[in-house]
């Protein structure tokens with residue numbers, strides 16, 4: 277067999293395997309949305325496998341649909357099946373399949389991002405639209421909130437804030453500190469911090485009406501209303517005039533690269549920070565060179581360039597003067613932007629506890 281034939285056979289296999297993985301991944305998403313893995317884990321084991329009707333009963337679903345889902349999951353080697361067509365989750369997989377880890381949540385990504393697929397394809401065409409609106413992804417804020425929680429919940433307070441340095445944690449604890457969360461989405465990070473530091477005040481800002489509506493519904497863990505947290509619908513490139521020199525700390529979580537004019541946003545952050553105030557931007561990992569990214573990040577690079585193509589790039593390109601960065605803008609472009617927009621000394625801090633991120637920190641002179 278010629279080398280060319282070998283290559284084309286292996287590409288054929290690769291394409292088939294990718295198509296299979298895509299189907300299984302979307303079926304996992306259905307399982308997550310309906311809590312099927314956790315329910316199956318609760319009612320079954322290798323010694324006590326269950327019929328689809330038992331899972332259906334326990335999950336409050338229709339037997340016929342559950343049977344098809346179980347069959348797909350078993351043939352896809354996600355759950356186990358025996359000759360009597362009874363199912364269970366292998367003991368070593370229970371934990372991974374029934375928690376809301378980043379890996380589990382990411383299987384819901386494509387269902388969220390493909391909603392405006394035809395419109396995205398039109399964006400590629402020379403005579404097509406410049407980009408897409410956030411509102412065309414109706415489930416994005418829900419998905420992003422779930423992903424941020426899976427990625428960040430355990431580490432924002434324990435690891436990330438101490439890494440900013442400059443006594444930020446002590447100041448937040450002492451109180452009287454004003455913090456701005458730019459591009460706050462559904463308010464996951466702002467509310468986490470507001471609960472942790474009740475003596476400091478938090479403001480979440482987002483351009484999305486939907487995002488701010490969801491954020492305003494946030495409550496403390498005990499169900500009470502926050503009295504140190506507010507949300508405002510506003511373009512980060514045009515913040516309120518009265519905010520000049522008013523924040524001690526400005527944070528961004530994965531929300532700079534997908535703005536149309538991140539330069540205006542960073543200039544505004546510089547304006548609203550108090551002198552000596554700190555700016556910390558958590559952004560997607562990347563080097564600003566795809567060759568380096570491929571070598572350093574492997575499949576994660578493919579995933580993040582893909583997320584960018586399906587969502588971050590089109591939403592960040594939808595006006596004639598957009599900078600069109602995309603999620604993988606990377607360290608060089610990010611530090612250049614921060615330097616150009618008022619922060620000459622940028623520290624790049626590795627955040628191994630956030631597996632897709634890196635943090636840029638700078639102080640206002």
Ligand SMILES: C[S@@+](CC[C@H](N)C(=O)[O-])C[C@H]1O[C@@H](n2cnc3c(N)ncnc32)[C@H](O)[C@@H]1O
Pocket residue numbers: 410420421424458459460461462464481482483484487510511512513528529530531534535536537
């Ligand atoms: C990828 S999401 C991140 C949301 C949140 N920070 C998180 O990590 O869960 C980016 C957010 O930036 C917001 N955004 C985009 N452009 C903006 C702008 N010009 N001003 C304010 N927010 C913007 C979007 O509406 C979206 O909620």
